[in-house]
Amino acid sequence: MLNNFSVASVGMPLHLEQLREDVRGFLRKEFEAGSYTREPAGWDRYDPEFSKKVGARGWIGMTWPRKYGGQECSSLERYVVTEELLSAGAPVRAHWLADRQIGPLLLACASEEMKLEFLPRIAAGECHICVGMSEPDSGSDLASIRTKAEKIDGGWRINGRKVWTSYAHMAHLMNLFARTSPFDEKDRHSGVTQFLIDLNWPGITINPIVNMASDHDFNEVIFDDVFVPENRVIGGIGMAWRQVSGELAHERSGSERWLNAYGVLVHLLESSGPNPERAASEKIGKLVTDLWTLHRMSFSLAGLLNQGITPEVEAALVKDLGNQFDQDIPEVARKVISEEARAALPNEDRFNEMLDRALLYAPSYPIRGGTREILRGIIARGLGLR
Amino acid sequence: MSETSNLLTDAARRIFLDLCTRNCFENAEAGMWPKELWNALTDTGLVAAAVNEERGGAGAAMLDLYILARSVGYYAAPVPLIETWLAELMLSAAKLPPIDGPLSFGPILRQDSVFLERKAAGWELSGQLKRIPWARNAAALVVIADTNEGSRTVVVRNLKDVLQSKNYACEPRDELRFNKVMVSDDDVSELNCGMTRSEVFFRGALFRAQEMAGAMERVLEFTVTYAKERIQFGRPIGKFQAVQQQIAALASQAAAGFAVAQSAAESNAEKLSRFEIAAAKARVGEAVSVVAGVAHQVHAAIGFTHEHPLHRNTRRLWAWRDEFGTEAEWAAWVGSVAAQIGGEKLWEFVVAADKRDIGAALP
Numbered sequence: 001m002l003n004n005f006s007v008a009s010v011g012m013p014l015h016l017e018q019l020r021e022d023v024r025g026f027l028r029k030e031f032e033a034g035s036y037t038r039e040p041a042g043w044d045r046y047d048p049e050f051s052k053k054v055g056a057r058g059w060i061g062m063t064w065p066r067k068y069g070g071q072e073c074s075s076l077e078r079y080v081v082t083e084e085l086l087s088a089g090a091p092v093r094a095h096w097l098a099d100r101q102i103g104p105l106l107l108a109c110a111s112e113e114m115k116l117e118f119l120p121r122i123a124a125g126e127c128h129i130c131v132g133m134s135e136p137d138s139g140s141d142l143a144s145i146r147t148k149a150e151k152i153d154g155g156w157r158i159n160g161r162k163v164w165t166s167y168a169h170m171a172h173l174m175n176l177f178a179r180t181s182p183f184d185e186k187d188r189h190s191g192v193t194q195f196l197i198d199l200n201w202p203g204i205t206i207n208p209i210v211n212m213a214s215d216h217d218f219n220e221v222i223f224d225d226v227f228v229p230e231n232r233v234i235g236g237i238g239m240a241w242r243q244v245s246g247e248l249a250h251e252r253s254g255s256e257r258w259l260n261a262y263g264v265l266v267h268l269l270e271s272s273g274p275n276p277e278r279a280a281s282e283k284i285g286k287l288v289t290d291l292w293t294l295h296r297m298s299f300s301l302a303g304l305l306n307q308g309i310t311p312e313v314e315a316a317l318v319k320d321l322g323n324q325f326d327q328d329i330p331e332v333a334r335k336v337i338s339e340e341a342r343a344a345l346p347n348e349d350r351f352n353e354m355l356d357r358a359l360l361y362a363p364s365y366p367i368r369g370g371t372r373e374i375l376r377g378i379i380a381r382g383l384g385l386r
Numbered sequence: 387m388s389e390t391s392n393l394l395t396d397a398a399r400r401i402f403l404d405l406c407t408r409n410c411f412e413n414a415e416a417g418m419w420p421k422e423l424w425n426a427l428t429d430t431g432l433v434a435a436a437v438n439e440e441r442g443g444a445g446a447a448m449l450d451l452y453i454l455a456r457s458v459g460y461y462a463a464p465v466p467l468i469e470t471w472l473a474e475l476m477l478s479a480a481k482l483p484p485i486d487g488p489l490s491f492g493p494i495l496r497q498d499s500v501f502l503e504r505k506a507a508g509w510e511l512s513g514q515l516k517r518i519p520w521a522r523n524a525a526a527l528v529v530i531a532d533t534n535e536g537s538r539t540v541v542v543r544n545l546k547d548v549l550q551s552k553n554y555a556c557e558p559r560d561e562l563r564f565n566k567v568m569v570s571d572d573d574v575s576e577l578n579c580g581m582t583r584s585e586v587f588f589r590g591a592l593f594r595a596q597e598m599a600g601a602m603e604r605v606l607e608f609t610v611t612y613a614k615e616r617i618q619f620g621r622p623i624g625k626f627q628a629v630q631q632q633i634a635a636l637a638s639q640a641a642a643g644f645a646v647a648q649s650a651a652e653s654n655a656e657k658l659s660r661f662e663i664a665a666a667k668a669r670v671g672e673a674v675s676v677v678a679g680v681a682h683q684v685h686a687a688i689g690f691t692h693e694h695p696l697h698r699n700t701r702r703l704w705a706w707r708d709e710f711g712t713e714a715e716w717a718a719w720v721g722s723v724a725a726q727i728g729g730e731k732l733w734e735f736v737v738a739a740d741k742r743d744i745g746a747a748l749p
Binding site: 296 | 720
């Protein structure tokens with residue numbers, strides 16, 4: 001398991017450096033043109049116009065075949081592009097889930113008709129998709145979902161309720177998980193099917209759930225006799241669990257798992273100046289060391305993904321460490337820059353806003369995308385303990 | 387990993403498995419030289435692995451040496467292998483002929499120094515060196531000495547006045563006093579020819595970081611194995627979620643340490659990338675408290691006995707994290723470098739840090 005973390009075995013083709021420069025050039029130009037700003041929310045901002053620009057550069061669905069709008073690039077190239085976009089705080093949330101997991105899911109499991117219809121639009125940054133997984137009584141335990149899909153003439157009828165659905169109020173589609181056969185204790189992972197839902201279909205109600213940082217990101221999505229045509233089933237009936245576990249390594253090993261509070265680190269370094277005191281240097285240095293470590297770990301996993309290896313356990317390790325890093329940054333920032341020093345900052349300095357956001361969002365990181373306990377359970381299974 | 391590296395690592399593994407016996411550890415901890423183990427390592431060329439082909443050796447690549455260091459740490463081999471290699475690298479850089487091991491080097495502590503003075507015939511060496519690994523057993527010590535003009539690499543043979551001391555793992559860390567010790571011309575390098583003290587300290591830190599990565603890998607294995615075997619309340623303790631969660635945290639820390647040490651080894655194979663070494667020693671050192679802490683918690687009483695082998699690795703981890711800079715010192719070093727770079731340029735720096743050598747100052 002440990003031996004999979006080697007950057008040398010990945011190799012670093014030279015053109016990746018050029019690609020990095022291309023992304024930086026694009027971002028510089030966009031930043032100067034005022035098409036995005038460094039907001040406290042960093043990359044977790046929904047900006048359809050910006051996503052279109054990223055799509056126009058060919059940086060969404062980069063690894064997909066050309067006939068579906070992709071560029072047939074390697075996972076390493078995608079890794080470099082995403083890392084540059086995220087570290088710059090570019091607002092890429094609108095296309096994020098479709099690019100990272102739903103596109104690859106469609107590519108692996110969907111019908112040709114579906115691929116041709118949706119993948120090119122996703123790659124153009126014009127089709128945004130949210131994920132309908134969690135329910136009031138179903139969080140980490142996906143098998144316990146109750147939203148039901150009944151077979152009817154020509155398709156399926158959906159009834160149920162999804163919660164914590166980020167950006168359902170802005171996305172076009174939902175990757176819905178619904179039960180197509182009753183729960184079976186002997187085969188917990190069977191009976192759930194994935195659908196691709198148009199969020200403007202009749203019978204769908206989307207209600208906001210404001211989070212503790214006072215932002216509207218979460219939603220409740222209610223399905224009341226919603227008709228889904230047959231051709232919107234993704235993959236096999238009852239195959240959701242198997243289909244989704246393949247994508248988890250992509251979902252968990254990337255830099256979005258440790259670049260959520262990066263803007264705070266940037267501002268912290270700017271505020272603490274070129275010669276901080278020893279105690280501050282030590283705390284900041286520990287963060288920079290972690291940043292470097294996570295960058296190397298994620299990159300080596302991108303290398304494995306590129307070779308067709310699915311490092312599920314290693315990805316869980318990276319997410320576990322990355323979540324901690326995202327929580328450590330605001331903790332260090334508030335200790336190094338005291339309340340007095342923060343109050344003395346000029347109005348245009350955004351350090352305070354950044355810190356507020358990072359601190360208030362910190363509890364969410366080890367929850368979303370697999371809780372810390374679930375991840376550690378996966379690691380324990382990888383070690384043969386379960 | 388190269389083919390040479392595989393061959394060497396396999397050879398080392400076989401020897402460590404055969405000869406790092408309970409008896410060998412007991413004797414080593416009591417201060418006895420593990421002659422049989424050392425002779426086997428000499429016979430297979432591992433002792434002279436750092437001697438390059440032009441100097442008549444097998445010439446393992448730098449990366450091979452770093453990977454071998456991980457094996458040394460994994461098996462907790464109680465011998466000065468990495469010390470002998472680093473001493474040879476110092477000799478080679480100083481254009482001095484190779485010497486048969488065991489060797490050691492110095493100064494180790496940043497405040498220590500020795501002074502070399504020209505005499506009519508040869509040189510005179512004076513000064514005091516503490517925490518020198520295996521000085522009592524070394525055939526020679528390779529030291530960087532100050533002179534009035536600059537520094538020179540010096541070979542000190544027939545070491546006398548060795549004050550024995552040890553680290554937490556009972557590895558020899560001795561004190562030497564030189565009072566006008568005569569050194570022949572042949573044992574002194576040209577002026578300012580050879581490694582700087584900074585480079586020796588950084589390479590020492592990287593060798594230790596690699597040994598620690600190996601030791602953490604072993605500690606993880608011991609812990610997983612024990613959690614599967616130990617039955618309490620009618621089932622293996624590893625079946626309890628509370629225990630699983632702890633061991634997973636151990637694995638995360640070990641993986642972070644392993645990844646960053648491996649990355650530093652790869653980047654320092656041909657050149658020096660000091661940022662990477664600093665980050666590696668800091669991160670590996672940071673990992674120790676969780677890795678050793680959880681391992682002992684899971685092993686409970688049996689792990690606290692001298693009988694159980696766990697402490698061979700954990701005691702070394704505690705000793706090694708302090709040697710060549712603690713994680714606190716290295717983190718402060720990294721923090722100072724980052725502060726000079728500034729927030730705006732940090733990302734650009736970090737993603738290319740393996741390609742740069744920055745900050746020759748010691749932590």
